[in-house]
Amino acid sequence: MTCTPEALDRVFLQLGPLSIYWYGVIIATGAFLGLLIATRETERLGLKKDYMIDIVVYAIPAAIVFARLYYVIFEWDRYVGGPWWDIFAIWEGGIAIHGALIGSVLTAYLYTKIKGLSFWMIADIAAPSIILGQAIGRWGNFMNQEAHGGPVSESFYNSFMQYLPGFINQQMCIGGTLYHPTFLYESVWNILGFIFLLVLRHKFNPRRGEVFLSYVIWYSFGRFFIEGMRTDSLYLFGEIRTAQFISIILIALAIAVIIYRRKSGMANKYYNGKKVK
Template sequence: MNPEAFNLFGIPIRWYGILISCGMILGILLASYTCKVKNISYDMMMDIILIALPSAIVGARLYYVLFNLDYYGKYPAEIINIRQGGLAIHGGVLFALLAGFLYARKKKIKFLSYADAAAPSIILAQAVGRWGNFFNQEAHGGEVSYEFIKRFPEFIQKGMNINGIYYHPTFLYESLWNLLVSFILIMLIKRVKKDGTIFFTYVGLYSIGRFFIEGLRTDSLMLGPIRVAQLVSITGVVISLLYIYFAYFRKKNIL
């Protein structure tokens, strides 16, 4: 599997960056539709995106580095080298949301309305970006037999054959789950009016899928014996359920 797509003036351009960029572009295009459904300003959404995207990249890298301090403490120059991967989606989403929230406060606009419109785009971008892991041959699961992997298309079989051993294509599982969640959110956004519902549904559904898929991976960020992504996923499900409870089942809506 060649992680390099082509060379541009002697600079290797990697599939990882191309696919993440494609995911972002598709997400921006989808946001033009979701903004219309939510009846909010697409121009304002673009302003938020221009602030959130660089924040997301910085956050994704810092999150990854934080849980790999033993390595990056020895090789600090590698902290800024993201060409071969090393971006953690949870850190990216958290930093992007924080940037978006602060900007929304400054502009005095409804943050949850824009978060709802952005949610289907965010998870669509995640679905596309996961294929960058495929070309880098990273973020895969444990060893599997040929009898198992032969059920997948031949190019998946080849990509998941690393040094003669086949591995779970967990990038594919998460990509397909994310596509399904994006479709669900697009359907819901046309029917649900309460601000925040789409965003917190995204948080809950993504977290459920990530929890189970993370259990198959061999490269999880760890906090002692605990997989960090699973811990964050549990937190995400709890937050999502709390939103549903207070927004729909409590007479006094505190959100």
């Protein structure tokens, strides 16, 4: 479907030669709100909020490094033979959320082991904040006109997209063609996941570790289907999209861990941080 391009300005603030982009502002906002929620939950459970702040401080650089490394590995043909410094040109785009999650989880695991804390408790505290940060962060992709789907058909526009706020359709009009706002689909899915995890944590007395594992299942399930609509996917081999393959593995692994921890007695019940006998 054709449209008239009216892209929003990617620059949030211009300070002389320094440009501050909306992408960075939105990502930082998501991280801040996530940290705020996580620190409040940490204090509610009787832990020091400094624990969560420390993890975030260490996890952010690790997440960036792993997000870039993940992307470069699966896009190696793009970099081999070229200038080696292109591998580090993160400002030109090219990071992957799965890589960021791997870096963050490894950092949290090492930190909890050093501090003598329960990794699963910290993971449960962080899970709603992570998915909220992802929901907000997708709007950074929106400002950059990236992570979108394929062209929208006339029938889909008439049945759905015409009811979206005008600024969304204008921003998804690229080169005169209207594209699926897959950033929006994932953002909405993640917001629903955020609500689900909060309800799960506060109303259903889940066993330790199962809030985080539920996050893994929820996010991966939605990402699998949304990834199939995107035009910028990384590919494992042939037509196998990397994010879809990883999503299937994560869902299966999370379910297996839940079953194993319950059968082995490792997942004791906790309510508001208190062990239930």
